[in-house]
Amino acid sequence: MADTLMGLHKDVTCRECGHPYRVGISTGMSDQTSGVPKGLDVVRSVCPLCRYEMDVRRQRAFSGDRVLVNKFVYHFQEPRRWDVAVFKYPEGAKTNFIKRLVGLPNETIRIHRGDLFVQESGEDGFTIARRPPEKIRVMLHTIHDTEHLPATLLEHGWPSRWQPDADSPGWRVADDFRSFAHDGAAGREAWLRYHHVVPSQQAWNAADRGMPLDQNLIPQLVSDYCAYNAGTAEFQYNRRSRGPVDGEDQKGLGVHWVGDLAVSCTFEVRSKQGEVVLELVEGGRRMQCRIDVATGRAELSIVGDEFRRETTTAVSRPGTYELMFANIDDQLLLWVNGTVVAFDKPTTYDPLGNTTPRPDDLAPVGIASRGADVEIRNVKVLRDIYYIAVGPSKYTGRVCDYRNGAGLFVSTANEEHASPSRIQYFLSHPDLWPEAFSDGNMREAVFPLHDDQFLMLGDNSPASKDSRMWTEDEYYVDRELLIGKALFVYWPHSWDEIGIGEEKSIPFPFFPNFKQMRFVR
Numbered sequence: 001m002a003d004t005l006m007g008l009h010k011d012v013t014c015r016e017c018g019h020p021y022r023v024g025i026s027t028g029m030s031d032q033t034s035g036v037p038k039g040l041d042v043v044r045s046v047c048p049l050c051r052y053e054m055d056v057r058r059q060r061a062f063s064g065d066r067v068l069v070n071k072f073v074y075h076f077q078e079p080r081r082w083d084v085a086v087f088k089y090p091e092g093a094k095t096n097f098i099k100r101l102v103g104l105p106n107e108t109i110r111i112h113r114g115d116l117f118v119q120e121s122g123e124d125g126f127t128i129a130r131r132p133p134e135k136i137r138v139m140l141h142t143i144h145d146t147e148h149l150p151a152t153l154l155e156h157g158w159p160s161r162w163q164p165d166a167d168s169p170g171w172r173v174a175d176d177f178r179s180f181a182h183d184g185a186a187g188r189e190a191w192l193r194y195h196h197v198v199p200s201q202q203a204w205n206a207a208d209r210g211m212p213l214d215q216n217l218i219p220q221l222v223s224d225y226c227a228y229n230a231g232t233a234e235f236q237y238n239r240r241s242r243g244p245v246d247g248e249d250q251k252g253l254g255v256h257w258v259g260d261l262a263v264s265c266t267f268e269v270r271s272k273q274g275e276v277v278l279e280l281v282e283g284g285r286r287m288q289c290r291i292d293v294a295t296g297r298a299e300l301s302i303v304g305d306e307f308r309r310e311t312t313t314a315v316s317r318p319g320t321y322e323l324m325f326a327n328i329d330d331q332l333l334l335w336v337n338g339t340v341v342a343f344d345k346p347t348t349y350d351p352l353g354n355t356t357p358r359p360d361d362l363a364p365v366g367i368a369s370r371g372a373d374v375e376i377r378n379v380k381v382l383r384d385i386y387y388i389a390v391g392p393s394k395y396t397g398r399v400c401d402y403r404n405g406a407g408l409f410v411s412t413a414n415e416e417h418a419s420p421s422r423i424q425y426f427l428s429h430p431d432l433w434p435e436a437f438s439d440g441n442m443r444e445a446v447f448p449l450h451d452d453q454f455l456m457l458g459d460n461s462p463a464s465k466d467s468r469m470w471t472e473d474e475y476y477v478d479r480e481l482l483i484g485k486a487l488f489v490y491w492p493h494s495w496d497e498i499g500i501g502e503e504k505s506i507p508f509p510f511f512p513n514f515k516q517m518r519f520v521r
Contacts (some may be wrong), residue, residue, distance in 0.1 A: 001098060001100070001457070001458050001459050001464070002022065002024060002228040002460045003022070003141070003225075003228060004100075004138060004139065004520070004521070005064070005065045005084070005098065005459075006022060006024075006064050006493075007024055007025075008024065008025045008036070008061060008062070008303070009022045009023060009024045009025055009061070009062060009228070009497050010022065010023050010042055010045070010060065010061055010231075011059070012045050012054065014047035014049070014050060014148070015052065015053055015054060016052040016151055016152055016153070017052070017148040017149055017150045017479050018048045018451075019047055019148040019226050019267075021045075021144065021228075022227075023042050023045040023056065023228060023230070023231035024229060024460075024463070025042050025061055025231070026040070036061050038445050040059065040233050041057065041233065041234050042056060042061075042233055043055065043056060043233070043234045043237050044231065044232035044237055044503055045227065045231045045232075046227055046252075048141070048142070048225060048226070048227035049143065049145060049148055050092065050148070050149070050153070050199055051198055051199045051201075052199075052204060053204070054345070057121055057234070062376055062493035063493055064491070065374055065491070065516075066476065066491035066492075067086075067098065067486045067487070067488065067490070067520060068486075068487045068488040068490045069483065069484040069485065069486055069487065070088050070484050070485045070487050071483055071484035073484060073485045074347075074482050074485065078104075079104070079454060079482065080101070080361055081101060081103075081129065082100060082102070082132070082135050083101045084098065084099070084100055084101075084520045084521075085098070085099065085100070085101045085454075085477075085482060085483075085484070085485055085486070086482075086483040086484050086485070086486055087100045087445075087456065087477050087481045087482050088481040088483065090470060090474050090476070090477060090478070091471065091474070093481065097245050098486060099454070099456035099457060099464070100456065100457055100458065100459060101455070102129065102455050102456070102457050103447060103449050103453075103454060103467075104449070104454065105451055105452055105453055105454070106120075106121040106450060106451065107120060107121065107449050108126075108447065109129075109388040109446070109447045110126050110447075111387045111444060111447075111468070112442065112481075113258070113355055113387070113391060113448075114224070114256060114259075114386035114388075115128055115129070115260075115387065115458075116128070116129040117129060119452065127428065128329055128351075129329070130329040130331055130348065131329060133333055133335075133340040135521055136326065136328050136329075136333070136384075137335075137521075138521040139459060140326075140383065140384060141226070141382060141383050141384075141385070142194075142381070143196075143222060143225075144161060144194065144380065144381040145379070145380045145381075146162075146178045146179070146377065146378065146380075147230075147378060149176070150199060152204075153203065153213070154176075155207075156207045156210075156212070156213050157212070157215070157514055158203070158207075158213060159217070160173060160177040161194055162177070162180060162192055162193070162194055162195075162379070163192070163193060163195060164190070164191065164193075165190075165192075165193060167189065168189070168190040168191045168368075169186065170182050170183060170184075171190060171192050173400055174454070177249060178377060179376065179377040180367075180377075180379075181375040181376075182369040182373070183373050184271055184369050184371045184372045184373045186368060186373050187370070189277065189368045189369070189370045190368060190369050190370070191367070191368045192368070192376075193363045193365065193366045194221045194363060194364065194365035194366070195362065196220055196222055196363070196364065196381075197217045197218070197219045197220075197381050198424075200389045201420070202214075218428045219362040219363060220255065220424060220427035221257045221357055221361055221362065221427040221428075222258050222261060222361075222364060222381075223254035223255065223257060223258060223423075223427055224254045224256045224383070224385070224386035225252065225254025226252045226254065226256050226462060226463075228458065228460060228463075229252030229460065229463045230253065231252070235343070237455050244364055246301065246307075252295065252462065252463075253418050253420060253423055255389070255402075255406070255408055255418065255423055255426075256386050256400075256401055257357050257361070257363065257427070258383045258384060258386050258506075259282035259283055259324075259357065260282065260324070260327060260328045260329065260383065260384035261280050261282070261327060261365065261381065261382065261384070262324060262325065262326035262327070262382040262383075262384075263278055263324070263325055263326075263365045263379070263380070263381055263382070264322070264325075264335075264378075264380045265318070265322075265323055265324075265367070265376045265377065265378055266321070266323075266377050266378040266379075267321045267323055267374060267375075268321075268374060269293050269315065269317070269318050269319060269321065269371035269373070269375055270373040270374065270375070271318065271372050271374075272294060272317065272318060272319055273293065273294040273295070273371060274294070274369065274370060274371035275290055275293065276290075276291050276293060276315075276367070276368065276369055276370075277289070277291075277367070277368040277370070278325040278366075278367060279366060279368070280325065280326075280327040280365060281361055281363070281364040281365070281366075282327055282354055282364070283353075283357060283358060284357075284358030284360050284361065285304070285352050285354045286303040286304075287303075287327045287332055288301050288303065289325045289332070291313060293315060293317070294316070295312070296312045296314060296316030297310065297312055297313075298310065298311050298313045298315070298334060298343075300343060300347055302352070305349075305352070309332070309346075309347050310344050311341055311342060311343040311344060312344040313334075313336050313341055314336055315336065321332070321337060322335075322336070322337050322338060323335070323336060325380075328350075328384050329384075330349055331346075331348040332349070333347060334349045355437060355439075356433055356438075357433050358430065359430045360486070362428070365381050369462065385459055385461060386461060387427075387457060388400070388461045388468075389442075389443040389444050390468045390469070391467065391468030391469060391475060392447055392467065392468060392471075392472050392475035396425050398455065399462055399463075400443075401443045402436055402441055402442070402443075403440075403441050403442070403443055404435075404436075404441055406436040406441075407422060407432070408426055409421050409422075445468060447467065447475055447476070452479035452480075453477070454476060454477045454478075454482070455467050455476055455477075456477055486520040487519065489519075491512070492513045492516035492517060494511055494512060494513055495511065
């Protein structure tokens with residue numbers, strides 16, 4: 001269920017960009033144990049933002065989150081889609097599992113292209129299963145953050161991922177790449193775009209040796225790369241080369257394009273007039289949010305479509321605002337200062353047929369000013385989770401949606417490997433995408449449910465042992481196996497110390513980790 005709930009893991013702070021993240025430890029045992037069998041300890045981890053690989057063998061392993069469960073709620077109300085539920089494992093009723101409930105009785109659930117679709121009893125077609133805004137926010141993964149940039153790469157000339165369009169003069173990029181400003185003097189739209197250029201191991205090797213970096217940097221598609229799954233266990237590290245990694249590692253490498261994205265930032269508006277624009281690209285289609293800073297009027301639109309939604313926001317005068325714009329589950333969402341904004345009509349839209357990425361998806365986020373004097377900082381790009389279409393069966397093959405493998409795998413005498421270099425090549429070359437993302441090549445998984453049957457999926461789709469991986473006949477959870485609904489993480493792991501100032505601490509066994517106590521969404 002990472003990153004919603006943690007199993008056995010290590011907490012890591014990237015030495016290069018300072019981003020805190022977690023790497024999971026797969027032992028085949030209970031997530032609540034803190035013991036790690038010899039050879040299974042994670043010794044290397046990779047930052048999800050700058051892809052810096054660290055030695056973490058000295059890092060301590062922590063047990064999973066302990067959760068308060070309401071065991072009475074399902075006696076008084078029906079389970080709801082997107083609940084995080086606790087239940088008895090159908091194949092071994094002595095074992096408790098915790099997953100997200102995604103399928104209800106007498107529905108058919110379809111997993112396709114990373115999304116979930118629902119067919120109600122008696123209906124002919126499937127409709128996308130949309131999550132409410134509070135669920136979406138906690139399930140997003142950060143892929144870029146201007147507050148966490150790779151220091152060594154920048155010293156060696158690594159560029160900002162945010163670049164002004166060639167025909168958009170006036171953007172001033174801070175020397176540290178953490179903020180961007182435009183005075184609005186041009187009077188026309190001036191675009192600043194995010195290019196998804198991911199540092200490779202070759203780039204890090206060159207920087208470590210003091211060698212010049214390759215300046216011909218090629219952006220790639222946003223993928224379902226997951227640092228929690230990308231750790232290298234001791235036994236794997238001892239036998240790996242710089243070539244393909246083994247099957248356990250491939251779960252975190254990120255082979256699937258994720259088109260559902262969000263962007264958040266701090267907007268400082270310095271003028272009384274003008275317009276700011278946030279843009280997200282999916283499959284070549286451009287979704288925009290325009291805000292008139294003179295009136296606060298906001299408009300959602302899809303370029304080339306009749307879709308229009310309007311409202312009035314608080315962004316109506318000089319000041320500082322926290323904005324977030326998301327395109328998730330075929331719906332557009334806007335948050336201002338942490339609150340989701342209601343529009344005059346529902347902000348959902350019909351399928352656009354944009355299921356194959358286009359070259360524009362290599363720069364999938366844009367921010368523009370038109371006559372507005374603005375500064376933006378604390379910019380984050382986030383992606384949605386991607387549900388992989390495997391099952392219903394005991395699945396032992398590739399955890400991959402491409403039927404033909406998309407050229408990502410290398411076979412050896414005893415096993416098949418996902419190749420990092422092949423993945424990078426695939427994600428950065430548009431000529432390979434039409435075949436790979438064709439309807440005939442993309443897998444789907446369909447799960448019919450009957451009376452009192454529920455479907456359970458984990459948020460960590462590449463590594464989750466959920467309904468997709470159970471037996472072909474019993475991929476569901478019977479009502480009688482439901483225990484309750486997860487409410488609150490009351491005991492995240494303790495640090496066993498108290499910080500004194502910024503650099504000092506004193507031992508304090510079992511001191512509560514208050515910062516990570518939270519409601520389960």
